[in-house]
Amino acid sequence: MNTQFWLIQAFNGVSYGALLFLVGSGLSLIFGVMRIVNLSHGSYFLLGGYVALSVIWTTGSWALALPVAALSIAAVGLLMERIFLRPLGFDPLRQVLLTVGFAFLFQQAALDIWTGNNFDINPPEVLTKSVVVGGLYLPLYRVFMIATALVIGIVLWVAMEKTRMGAAVRATVDDAQMARGVGIDTSRVSMLIFSLGAFLAALGGVIGGAFLGIYPGLDFEMLPLAFAVVIIGGMGSLGGAAIGALLVGLADNFGKALFPEVSYFTLYAPMALILAVKPTGLFGRE
Amino acid sequence: MRSQQVKILVVVAALAALAIIVPNANSFLILLATRVLAFAILVMSVDLLLGYTGLPSLGQAAYLAVGAYLTAILATKYQFGLGYDFWLVVIGGMLLGAALAAVFGLLAIRATGVYFLMITLALGQCVWGLAYRWNSLTNGDNGINLRQRPQFGIDLANEVTFFYLVLGFFVVSLLLLYTLVRSPFGLSLAGIRERELRMRILGYNTWLHKYIAFIIAGAFGGLSGVLWAHTAGIVSPVNVELAFSVDALLMAVLGGSGTLVGGVIGAFIVFGLREYLSTLVPWWQYVLGGVYVLTILYLPTGLMGIPDRIRQRRARTGNREEEKELAPVTP
Numbered sequence: 001m002n003t004q005f006w007l008i009q010a011f012n013g014v015s016y017g018a019l020l021f022l023v024g025s026g027l028s029l030i031f032g033v034m035r036i037v038n039l040s041h042g043s044y045f046l047l048g049g050y051v052a053l054s055v056i057w058t059t060g061s062w063a064l065a066l067p068v069a070a071l072s073i074a075a076v077g078l079l080m081e082r083i084f085l086r087p088l089g090f091d092p093l094r095q096v097l098l099t100v101g102f103a104f105l106f107q108q109a110a111l112d113i114w115t116g117n118n119f120d121i122n123p124p125e126v127l128t129k130s131v132v133v134g135g136l137y138l139p140l141y142r143v144f145m146i147a148t149a150l151v152i153g154i155v156l157w158v159a160m161e162k163t164r165m166g167a168a169v170r171a172t173v174d175d176a177q178m179a180r181g182v183g184i185d186t187s188r189v190s191m192l193i194f195s196l197g198a199f200l201a202a203l204g205g206v207i208g209g210a211f212l213g214i215y216p217g218l219d220f221e222m223l224p225l226a227f228a229v230v231i232i233g234g235m236g237s238l239g240g241a242a243i244g245a246l247l248v249g250l251a252d253n254f255g256k257a258l259f260p261e262v263s264y265f266t267l268y269a270p271m272a273l274i275l276a277v278k279p280t281g282l283f284g285r286e
Numbered sequence: 287m288r289s290q291q292v293k294i295l296v297v298v299a300a301l302a303a304l305a306i307i308v309p310n311a312n313s314f315l316i317l318l319a320t321r322v323l324a325f326a327i328l329v330m331s332v333d334l335l336l337g338y339t340g341l342p343s344l345g346q347a348a349y350l351a352v353g354a355y356l357t358a359i360l361a362t363k364y365q366f367g368l369g370y371d372f373w374l375v376v377i378g379g380m381l382l383g384a385a386l387a388a389v390f391g392l393l394a395i396r397a398t399g400v401y402f403l404m405i406t407l408a409l410g411q412c413v414w415g416l417a418y419r420w421n422s423l424t425n426g427d428n429g430i431n432l433r434q435r436p437q438f439g440i441d442l443a444n445e446v447t448f449f450y451l452v453l454g455f456f457v458v459s460l461l462l463l464y465t466l467v468r469s470p471f472g473l474s475l476a477g478i479r480e481r482e483l484r485m486r487i488l489g490y491n492t493w494l495h496k497y498i499a500f501i502i503a504g505a506f507g508g509l510s511g512v513l514w515a516h517t518a519g520i521v522s523p524v525n526v527e528l529a530f531s532v533d534a535l536l537m538a539v540l541g542g543s544g545t546l547v548g549g550v551i552g553a554f555i556v557f558g559l560r561e562y563l564s565t566l567v568p569w570w571q572y573v574l575g576g577v578y579v580l581t582i583l584y585l586p587t588g589l590m591g592i593p594d595r596i597r598q599r600r601a602r603t604g605n606r607e608e609e610k611e612l613a614p615v616t617p
Binding site: 037039084087092093097098102107112220224227228262263271272 | 336342344390392393394396397399400401403404405407408409411412414415416418419420421422527528529532535536539568569571572574575576578579582583586
């Protein structure tokens with residue numbers, strides 16, 4: 001265990017964290033705005049990967065697959081929110097169960113359309129090379145992942161902090177009733193955030209598909225990880241999601257490398273403890 | 287009170303019918319019924335929390351899992367629990383489930399609503415992580431195969447005998463839980479579900495009530511696990527997955543939460559669809575997903591709530607007709 005080991009593991013952890021940020025930030029915003037525990041979020045990740053595969057198979061373009069997959073899953077999220085979740089009103093249990101029902105439906109649909117095989121999403125040639133930094137061989141693809149998450153994180157942050165819409169979203173997170181009182185259309189905010197969350201998760205699916213693969217069951221593997229990000233970071237907080245994603249990414253990587261037998265335990269136990277001590281997460285808004 | 291007696295009679299009749307019909311059916315149905323009843327004990331434990339205390343648990347599979355892993359590990363590594371000592375395993379499974387719930391409850395009980403969902407999810411994932419990764423103890427992803435069922439005077443390898451054993455455990459669990467929810471303790475749980483603040487003002491220690499309910503639910507989860515291990519013959523991380531906990535929760539809601547027996551109906555429908563329909567058509571999961579979505583959208587009180595809803599509707603239309611008769615005739 002030399003410095004090289006630690007550096008490589010840290011790099012892997014950070015790049016995994018970048019992927020988790022894409023999945024977790026959307027989930028966090030959805031929870032913050034709508035107080036919905038969205039259990040179909042993992043399905044958006046998986047479906048995003050599948051749609052991207054179809055686009056790549058028909059057009060051969062990876063660059064095209066990214067926006068097409070993300071936008072079509074955003075549309076799925078939009079429809080789900082408008083047609084099914086909105087009419088339910090505020091009833092956490094029913095909302096949660098409804099999203100599970102959809103997760104099962106999506107699972108079956110994916111199985112029918114894309115079969116049960118394991119697929120890999122092959123990124124373009126340029127990204128498969130490695131760069132050498134200080135004697136370390138870093139896969140360019142992971143660098144790309146970190147860069148993407150950074151760009152998206154900054155765009156989201158600017159949108160949330162500097163625009164009128166962002167202010168409306170933050171107001172809804174803090175107190176939806178008051179927000180409605182001062183004339184913010186919280187129903188529109190919910191719709192926007194829900195489809196944005198689906199968009200980000202699907203984007204994560206396309207990007208993550210290159211090294212995780214795309215296979216049935218991936219949806220329910222990503223879901224608890226995304227929740228770990230949200231819980232550690234705090235619900236409805238973008239900065240929290242970033243820190244949460246980084247922590248979970250690092251904990252997951254070092255856990256698997258250092259003590260494989262209890263690696264998931266070391267990930268979820270802190271999550272439970274944080275929840276017990278501070279239910280809104282480390283950086284959550286009270 | 288009379289409608290309560292009618293309900294009890296219906297349940298007793300249904301259980302008697304089950305005890306008579308199932309053993310004479312084919313082995314597929316016997317196995318299905320055994321699975322359903324073993325799992326239904328877990329669903330009832332979910333219902334104790336959800337329907338009677340108002341705590342939606344998304345990690346109940348953890349308690350089934352510790353009971354099941356205990357049974358499997360003792361049986362394969364130590365040849366323990368395959369004779370009369372099976373009863374010790376039953377007690378051990380319940381105690382382990384209760385002990386786990388006692389630890390988890392300390393963390394979870396403070397939370398309510400959505401936060402309770404999240405924290406039970408996290409705790410369930412802890413157990414899943416251990417089951418999945420702790421290879422030397424749990425055999426990781428492959429799980430543990432139980433090669434034989436216990437034998438003590440009666441041979442549980444016989445499907446019918448085993449069915450009767452599980453049915454017996456189910457009936458006893460149902461009776462115990464029914465007594466519990468009708469007791470003063472159970473009524474104060476319902477009070478907490480309806481309005482916790484008021485109960486606290488009345489001087490009830492609501493935290494302790496919820497904590498005890500959580501532990502009792504854990505014990506029944508452990509019992510369900512012991513039976514499940516011998517029913518399925520294999521224990522693997524699949525039994526701790528989030529989807530497994532979600533199943534239990536959905537069955538409780540599908541049947542009707544706050545009814546105990548509703549969970550059995552939910553379990554019968556879900557297992558039935560999954561195991562029977564899947565042999566007939568490839569798109570069975572659409573049916574299952576559709577049933578969930580439709581139940582939640584249109585039947586929030588579950589299947590057990592249907593008679594009440596019909597009665598309410600009748601009363602409402604009756605009222606309307608009365609209003610019509612009473613309406614002043616305008617010339």
